[in-house]
Amino acid sequence: MSTPSTPHIPFVDVRHLTLQYKTTEHLVTATHDVSFHVEKGDRLILLGPSGCGKSTILKAIGGYMKPVGGSINLNGVEIKKPGSDRGMVFQEFDQLLPWKTALENIVFAIRETSQCSEVAAIQEARKWLKKVNLSKFENSYPHALSGGMKQRVAIARCLALKSKVILMDEPFASLDALTRQKMQEELFELWQETKFTMVFVTHSIDEAITLGTRIVMLSPHPGQVVAELNVDLSAYDSRNHPELIELKERISRILFKDQLDYVI
Amino acid sequence: MSTTKTITLNNLREEYEREVTAPVAHQEVKIELSLFERLYNISALRKGFILVLLAVIWQIYAVNLNNELMFPTFSDTIKGLGQVIQSGELVNRTLTSLKVLSIAYTSGILLAGTLTVIAITTRIGTDLLETLTAMFNPLPAIALLPLALLWFGLGNPSIIFVIIHAVTWPIALNIYSGFMGVSNTLRMVGKNYELTGLRFVFKILIPAAFAHILTGLKVGWAFSWRTLIAAELVFGVSSGSGGLGWFIFEKKNQLDINLVFAGLLTIIIIGVVVENVIFKFIEKRTVIKWGMKF
Known part of the structure; x- marks a missing residue:
């Protein structure tokens, strides 16, 4: 795969990315020669089974990992370390600072990453909490919130950073099915309001189709891009539209062509 | 055969949908517990x-027993x-002890904190802390008293030295294990906000490890209090105005055994108050409120 040599500079440009990490015994190659672009306003989904390095790619975009080969550019500048221009939402519920209330968590994020006054930060934080329907819980500590609420605070906190791109690492994977569906809808509504750029990692085909504008599919061990597809759920009046069902089957075929009974 | 059975069973139970009613206000139904309960x-x-x-x-x-020399009532x-x-004697002695103690305890905390911060930021610092704690943690503080006397002479500096030795290692070990136990997710969140160096330590690591740090402070407090009394008992004789340990030693020599017991009681009371009032207070306002300890 080669990048087109047009003068247009992609917003996030992942080029020939090879990532490795060490375990105590092995040097594992997580991804091999992965390339894709993210454009402004994209909801790009990294989709693949476990072991395809999708989370590792996200961490590399976040600046937590140095590529062994290739590069990642944001707005034409190479990413070298973590930064608030790439806000992250994690899968784990413990991502909120347990010693701060929901509101304080967002205020902290704003104040540490900008020159905002405390009063303005509180106002801003309240605005975001309202957007995720948690105004009533602004003074609750994380341990008193449910999993879904914690993830909503984390999303609000991340959006309050006003990052150039938002990185979501399976934020709904630990939630129950009903909550997950609700959160997907809420996230989509938030996107419609603010049109942020998002890279979203998931292993769920349904989630990919629900949330994505473009789906990058990866194969496992090591992760390599096997396909990129465009998708737009809002073009269909029903989730059971024949074209969507066909798309799902196509994705399954691409992901699991040589492992018929592969379980995600 | 079986299908007919299912149908008949299902026919017995009608399907329905209903509007939910407002729940009963359980909060208002209170039953008074008995006075004893x-x-x-x-x-x-x-x-x-x-x-x-x-x-x-x-x-x-x-x-x-009726033997006030051995066991007063x-x-x-x-x-x-x-x-x-x-007479003010006990109060003065206690204050002397507490003054020495607070100097040594604070110094120990600062030393332990500095060592741990160096340990988590550099690899050689980690090795330094691990080696030092492995060497000195098992070494009883009192064993250092003779040396301390040689180096610092008679009096408070020697006692302060041994107390610092007694508190630094257990506190450092606890803070260190607390820092190591901070979840990777929280670390990544901190890095995401571009927090580095001491800002990262103070804004992420210390609050996240606070339950461990508090345990370290408690252990350190108990060690310092014990070491102080022991050191005063052994060598307090020579310092001008002795502390509680010296008070006990002196009263034993004067055969005022009930005052020896009074001295011991004071030590116990101070220990209990610090543990159950001061540390409990800090816990309630921090780790318990944050759901990090129950």
Whole structure:
């Protein structure tokens, strides 16, 4: 795969990315020669089974990992370390600072990453909490919130950073099915309001189709891009539209062509 | 055959949908607990009862023994305690002890904190801390007293030195294991906000590891208090105005055994107050409020 040599500079440009990490015994190659672009306003989904390095790619975009080969550019500048221009939402519920209330968590994020006054930060934080329907819980500590609420605070906190791109690492994977569906809808509504750029990692085909504008599919061990597809759920009046069902089957075929009974 | 059975069974139970009604306000239905139950729920009261019981047993045993040189009664001890408090002797001795203690305890915390911060930021620092704690943590503080006397002479500097030794290692170990236990997710969140160096330590690591740090402070407090009394008992003789340990030593020499008991009681009371009032207070406002300890 080669990048087109047009003068247009992609917003996030992942080029020939090879990532490795060490375990105590092995040097594992997580991804091999992965390339894709993210454009402004994209909801790009990294989709693949476990072991395809999708989370590792996200961490590399976040600046937590140095590529062994290739590069990642944001707005034409190479990413070298973590930064608030790439806000992250994690899968784990413990991502909120347990010693701060929901509101304080967002205020902290704003104040540490900008020159905002405390009063303005509180106002801003309240605005975001309202957007995720948690105004009533602004003074609750994380341990008193449910999993879904914690993830909503984390999303609000991340959006309050006003990052150039938002990185979501399976934020709904630990939630129950009903909550997950609700959160997907809420996230989509938030996107419609603010049109942020998002890279979203998931292993769920349904989630990919629900949330994505473009789906990058990866194969496992090591992760390599096997396909990129465009998708737009809002073009269909029903989730059971024949074209969507066909798309799902196509994705399954691409992901699991040589492992018929592969379980995600 | 089986299908007919299912149909008949299902016919027995009709399907339905319904509007939910407003729930009964359970909050208003309160049942008063009996007076005994309410009192029994107060932990301080239960513990107080145990203390009273112990005092009664003490009194009965000592009265029966009838040997005030070996084992004075509880009432004699309290009487003596009242006298030395009134004369100001005990208060002065306690203040002397606490002053030495707070200097040493604070220095120990600062030293432990510095060592741990170096340990988590550099690899050689980690090795340094691990080696030093492995060497010095098992070494009883009192064993260093002779050396301390040689280096710092008679008096408080020597005692402060051994107390610092006694508190630094356990506190450092606890802070270090607390820092190591901070979840990777929280670290990544901190890095995401571009927090580095000391800002990262103070804004992420310390609050996240606070439960461990508090444990370290508690252990350190107990060690320092014990070491202080022991050091005063052994070498307090020579320092101008002795502390509580010296008070106990002196009263034993004067055969005021009830005052020896009064001194011991004071040590116990201070220990209990610090543990159950001061540390409990800090815990309630921090780790318990944050759901990091129950």
